[in-house]
Amino acid sequence: MIHSIRIMGYRAFHDFSVRGLGRINLLVGKNNTGKSSVLEALSLLWGSTNLSALWQILSRRGEQPVVDIQPGRPIQPEVDVAHIFTGHQVRIGTGFSISATNEKPGRSIKYHLVEAKPEENPTLFGMLTSQEPVGSPMALAITVPGVHIPPIPLTQRGSLRNDVYNQAFNMMRASHPQDETAQYITPESLQIQQLHQLWNEITLKPEEDRVVQALKFIDPTIERIAPVTSQLIFGGFGYSNIRGGFLVRRKDEERLPIGSFGDGIWRMLALAVVLSRTRNGLILIDEIDTGLHHTVMTKMWKFINDVSKEFNTQVFATTHSYDCVHALAAICSESEDARDISIQRIEADKKEAIPFSESEIKIAARQHIEIR
Amino acid sequence: MSANPNHLLVEDQDTCGAVIGLMRQHIGWPDSRDECPAFIEVRGSSGAVLNKKFLSVKMKESGLASLGLIVDADTDFLARWDTVKDVCRYLGSVPPEICPDDGLILDIGGKKLGVWIMPDNKSQGMLENFCHTLVPPEAKPLWEFARKCVEKAGTKKAPYNKEFHTDKAHIHTWLAWQDPPGERMGAAITKKILLRGSDSAQCFVCWFKTLFDI
Known part of the structure; x- marks a missing residue:
């Protein structure tokens, strides 16, 4: 369990700490204060030996360089690393570090730019220079x-190239056991393929019933849900890969595609x-x-509280919603010693998040104190 | 909740009205709660205004720049001041040993906390005693007559609490004989039945303006 985290040099955070974390943590704050950046920092820290987290962050944000397409030259996706550093500068010495400051054993990770030395990793440099006009400096x-x-x-543009990064990822995977990455649910939830992969792990287990239980918060008549793969097969033929891949059956009704239900069901499915x-x-x-x-918010939090306690998971979420x-607050304790749940307000240019303990969340809700 | 960065907590509706009545005469008071000089919340009692746990969360309220507290001293000024000091320490500040005559203003973590103890930051009493100081000098004979009437009513089994509420009965008796009669204290200030420019009023206005950067 991470009790506090310190982020130095990552995106807008020169030196920022979040303390007093619990099992469930809700990050609040105005737009552009860095709530999502804290989630990203946690994902980089948690899966520190799993290099996929960085690529996912940059590609999710669409932080890619503008690349001229030249006829005859193979196209490789790239992501621009400049934006993960405070100041958006790509130069030797630039870096960021993330550490969990009071967890034992300690957990930390540092990303920084160094002078390129091809002899340190000839395979990766060979891949890069085969397509780059001049050798990379960093x-x-x-x-x-x-x-x-x-x-x-990196390329001359200061970007990571997909083939090089994948090769580095594979080399890392071969030489070192991989940390499991944090599960990151975006505002768009998960893609069908991701949900199917996760479903494979719970299929015909009691966890399936938990998912149905959670879907009933939104529609109490739902009785079953099951994945279907046919839509994936047609995914490349103009079908969306954003929503679908599941059939849902309500009491006394024929099965329906999940897309026939509202956004809430899709969101709750990913969470559950x-x-x-x-x-x-x-x-x-x-x-x-x-x-x-x-x-449905109170039921959702109770579900998250019960499941995260049972399975020993730590949850970080962001919101702008007062509700x-x-x-x-409904699942918080009045006791001043209760530390399972926290709300953390992120404010621009502050060195620390403003923490609210369980009893403080209760007071704020009861007295209508605005803590977002 | 309000987007106003200035919040003022008071015990009762009368204090709320008196503050608005007084400040409207000095700096204006738009009706919008986000645009008025401070968003006023009526808490119901001095204990509710000075609730430490509530205040520790309130001081962390999003967007808050300054928080003012107005409480009555009631019958024991020093006891109320001790409570205020205790609250300040709980919030992580070091209050002065003696309450400043012109009201307390502290910086706590970059936010301002102000406390005004009615009537004058040194005497026992309440809002009504503060308003007594706003009675115009030419009204003193009627004021004296009202005092005698209140005393006499007491001998005729008037049920008001003689120990705690004589001053309250006194000003409301006097206000009952103004034109228009029976105005609440805030309206009496607005209608210039009570003086807005007395020394006490000036001192309070100065505290208010300093606290809320007006």
Whole structure:
């Protein structure tokens, strides 16, 4: 369990700490204060030897360089690393570090830019220079205590190229056991393929019933849900890959595609599947209230509380919703010693998040104190 | 909840009205709660205004710049001041040993906390005693007559609490004989039945303007 985190040099955070964390943590604050950046920092820290987190962050945000397409030259997706550093500068010495400051054993990770030395990793440099006109001057070094990760060369544009990064990822996977990445649920929830993969792990287990239980918060007549793959087959032929892949049956009705239901069902499905399948892990949920009516918020929090306690998972979520904050108070304890749940307000240019303990969340809800 | 960065907590509706009545005469008071000089919340009692746990969360309220507290000293000024000091310490500040005559203003973590103890930050009493100081000098004979009437009513089994509420009965008796009669204290200030420019009023206005950066 991460009790506090310190972020230095990542995106807008020069030096920022979040303390007093519990098992469930709700991050609030105005737009552009860095709530999602805290979730990203946690995902980088948690899966420190799993290099996929960085690629997912940059591609999710669409932080890609503008690349001229030249006829005859193979196209490789790239992501621009400049934006993960405070000041958006790509130069030797630039870096960021993230650490959990009071967890034992400690957990930390550092990303920084170093001078490229091809002899340190000839395979990756060879891949890069085969397509780049001139050798790359810089590499991205990732430092995790007790693990050797060779620096990954960058293009001249300061970007990571997909093939090079994948190769680095594969080399890392071959040489070192992989940390499980944190489960990151975006405001758009999960894609069908991701949900299917997770569903495979819970299929015909009691966790399936938990998912149905959660869907009933929104529609009490739902009795069963099951994945179907046919839509994936047609995914490349103009079918959306954003929503679908499941059939739902309500009491006394024929089965229906999940797309026939509202946004709330799709959101709750992602939350319930991830929560039911994760053990001893970290779950990050951006804009948790997306698509959910305020009347289901309390049930949702109770579900998250019960499941995260049972499976020993730590949950971080963000919201702008007053109802979401208010509903969380319903599962908080009056006791001043209760530390299972926290709300953290992120404010621009502050060095620390403003924490609210369980009893303080109760007071704020009862007295209508605005803590978002 | 209000987007106003200035919040003022008071015990009762009368204090709320008196503050608005007084400040409207000095700096204006738009009706919009986000645009008025401070968003006023009536808490119901001095204990509710000075609730430590509530205040510790209130001081962390989003967007809050300054928080003012107005409480009555009631019958024991020093006891009320001790409570205020205790609250300040709980909130992480070091209050002065003696309450400043012109009201307390502290910086706590970059936010201002102000406390005004009615009537004058040194005497026992309440809002009504503060308003007594706003009675115009030419009204003193009628004021004296009202005092005698209140005393006499007491001998005729008037049920008001003689120990705590004589001053309250006194000003409301006097207000009952003004034109228009029976105005509440806030309206009496607005209608210039009570003086807005007395020394006490000036001191309070100064505290209010300093606290809320007006």
